[in-house]
Amino acid sequence: MRKTFKGYRRADGRAGVRNYIAVVPTVLCSVSVARSIAEATKINAFPHEGGCGQVGPEREHTSRILRGVVSHPNVGAVLTVGLSCEQVDAAKLAEAAGDKPTRHIRIHDAGGNTKAVKRGIELVNELKNEIKGAEHTRIGVEELTIATQCGSSDTGSGIASNPAVGAMADRLIELGGAIILGETGGLYGAAGLMARRAATKQIGDEIITMTDKLEVYYKRMGHSLREGNPTPGNIAGGLTTLVEKSLGGVRKGGTNTIQGILGPGEKTTSRGLWVMNTSHGIGSCAAADMLASGAQLLAYTTGGGNPIGNPLAPVVKITATRRTIERLDDIIDFDASPVLRGEETVKECGDRLLDEMIAVANGKKVQAEKTRHTAFAIGDVAL
Amino acid sequence: MAGTRRYVVVDERDNVATVVEPLKKGDSVEVGSTKIRLLRDIPEGHKFALSMIPRGSYVVKYGEWIGRATADIAAGDHAHVHNVEDIVDEVRKL
Missing domain, CATH: 3.40.50 (Rossmann fold)
Structure with a gap:
């Protein structure tokens, strides 16, 4: 008998086993804000120390892993959190998620840490609503x-x-x-x-x-x-x-x-x-x-x-x-x-x-x- | 396989067994149809020889060479860093 599981079919054809919302900081400078948003909304953050001041292969490595995170089949929606002056851009990273609900914020644009966290929580709640009805598929x-x-x-x-x-x-x-x-x-x-x-x-x-x-x-x-x-x-x-x-x-x-x-x-x-x-x-x-x-x-x-x-x-x-x-x-x-x-x-x-x-x-x-x-x-x- | 046992032989080609509970010198273990008397205490996780491993020959676990005997290792003796050397350069070239 064919073994199957109930998963999520993504727009790029891949199959996910979870429908996580990912809060992804683009740079160390926005890790704290991303963490606060994730804690308040009980979802997963992806803290890391890259995203700026990197050259050549290091820069490419950070970028490849972050793109892999946002486009991952277990991820149903993405909020990227940037500062605004770093190498990895919050909007561009969100685009790498492909055809799934995304938002991005930048701490400078939001008017500081506190406002960025507040806005981030609102955006995550929007994303939660958007993926609420996601259908399981037998895979x-x-x-x-x-x-x-x-x-x-x-x-x-x-x-x-x-x-x-x-x-x-x-x-x-x-x-x-x-x-x-x-x-x-x-x-x-x-x-x-x-x-x-x-x-x-x-x-x-x-x-x-x-x-x-x-x-x-x-x-x-x-x-x-x-x-x-x-x-x-x-x-x-x-x-x-x-x-x-x-x-x-x-x-x-x-x-x-x-x-x-x-x-x-x-x-x-x-x-x-x-x-x-x-x-x-x-x-x-x-x-x-x-x-x-x-x-x-x-x-x-x-x-x-x-x-x-x-x-x-x-x-x-x-x-x-x-x-x-x-x-x-x-x-x-x-x-x-x-x-x-x-x-x-x-x-x-x-x-x-x-x-x-x-x-x-x-x-x-x-x-x-x-x-x-x-x-x-x-x-x-x-x- | 049935029942509680005191050692694991990972691959049939192996010449050592790994014990899963501490065994005592003088303890007798049955390996297939033969009985081996342990020549030393074997601590949990350590290995004893299933048959005589002559000095210079390979110690085999996982069906692969894991080291070379630096002294004769009698059946039932403790096989460890005191009588086995690493062969990492040798096996990396294979």
Whole structure:
């Protein structure tokens, strides 16, 4: 039987799993106003530190991610909040949203912070009314693109929850969907293996090259990616080598052929497994890169219990560690611990996880949505 | 697969198992049809050898090489940073 979910069909043809209103500051100077508007109206803001004083690739990177946010299929309406003198223009950014309701304001035009917040709240309320009647459409799971990530990893991540995400990934791809595997640093020790799984030799070479560049970048600063990697915490937890750590991480992508390498925020051009050369910085930067490309969901494995949600997509938190589930019940969405106990095979767990991802696509709220926990950051451009 | 178990072998080609609860020196674990007696305490998340891994040969987990033994590692012995070295440069070239 064909697996489907009730989603939102956008004017550009893409399918969304949510009908979020996004309040997007164009520049650090307008982040505070955007936050106040979002708080008052209980919607999601996208704070970042770019948008001005940037040159070349950095400027292009910020612009690509912000355009990816406003045009994202999970976003039903957009308010951009500018200052007026910055590089990223509020009206132009709103135009990038395409054929969906948008508004823009500029703090200088509005007459200051307080007036901008007041006006912003009015505009969000207008947008809420405009998208109120948005109709659900039955959409096949083959239209899902799921991004993958891990954080606060432990033993269970490498041997149970990451393989379970991988099994989910394989199943989704079998049904016609797409998966994005990012976190370039995490690929380092598994680059050879990943290169062998690439669709062409050229794509394989690119995987080696992009991880080489990362090591060259660290070397320029007199450091190495291998320094203290695995970390003392990793070693205490039983991870022996960087290769072992990387292999555990890349299990999230499953076992399919790699279709190609994407830049941060770049869209996939076919279904199947894609690797994204994500930007530097904390995990939220890699999440922004993958989601801005149009992925509608994020599958996030965490041993210790990472709390981070995302304003652009539901983040499904997966752990195989019972303690974490019991202690952090408003953080964890999915229990992969039966794999560790031998009560479920990795494949069975992956099938159950795909059903959960579809339920979330269908509207089931994840813990991060229930607790309104979101984080957003734009990283330094990928090498 | 059924019941509670104390270790995970991720891939059938692996020569190490990862324990999911702390195991004690002298504990006996059944791996397939053979019994392995643990030669040391194995902390949660750590690995023990499923068969003798001679010095210089590869330690295999996920069905892939994860490191090289720097000493003979007997079946049931703790395989970790004290007797396994990283092979990151080697595997990155493959």
